[in-house]
Amino acid sequence: MSMLSTVCRNLFGGPATLMYPVKPREPVARARGQITLNESLCDQCGNCVRRCPAVAIEIVKEKKQWILHPDRCIICEVCADACNRNAIEVLPKWRTPFYEREQIVFQSRGGKEVKEKAGECPTE
Numbered sequence: 001m002s003m004l005s006t007v008c009r010n011l012f013g014g015p016a017t018l019m020y021p022v023k024p025r026e027p028v029a030r031a032r033g034q035i036t037l038n039e040s041l042c043d044q045c046g047n048c049v050r051r052c053p054a055v056a057i058e059i060v061k062e063k064k065q066w067i068l069h070p071d072r073c074i075i076c077e078v079c080a081d082a083c084n085r086n087a088i089e090v091l092p093k094w095r096t097p098f099y100e101r102e103q104i105v106f107q108s109r110g111g112k113e114v115k116e117k118a119g120e121c122p123t124e
Ligand code: SF4
Pocket: 035, 051, 052, 053, 054, 055, 056, 057, 072, 073, 074, 075, 076, 077, 078, 079, 080
């Protein structure tokens, strides 16, 4: 009897896998997909650069750029923990595969402007 119920379940129960890519799998909660920057919060302090074990973040202060090298990033979340301004977010969505090295450039608003907005710097 139990054999019959197993056969019926397998025959009429539908597929055990998802019909990818027609029906992509939803990421689980707290999945480490990729990191991103909230540009309006970053003050270019450099904490994330110093703490990143994979040397995947670069800052160009003159241009107020925050640059991520996704081919080096191991999505360890250390940078997000190191950021006092909560400017780095870990998204649960995975980045699409890429075949050539690329860098993702974010435009930080820069130190003084952000600190003034947050009320941490008295205005002269
Ligand atoms: S998630 Fe880890 S490896 Fe990626 S940029 Fe942040 S600290 Fe570096």
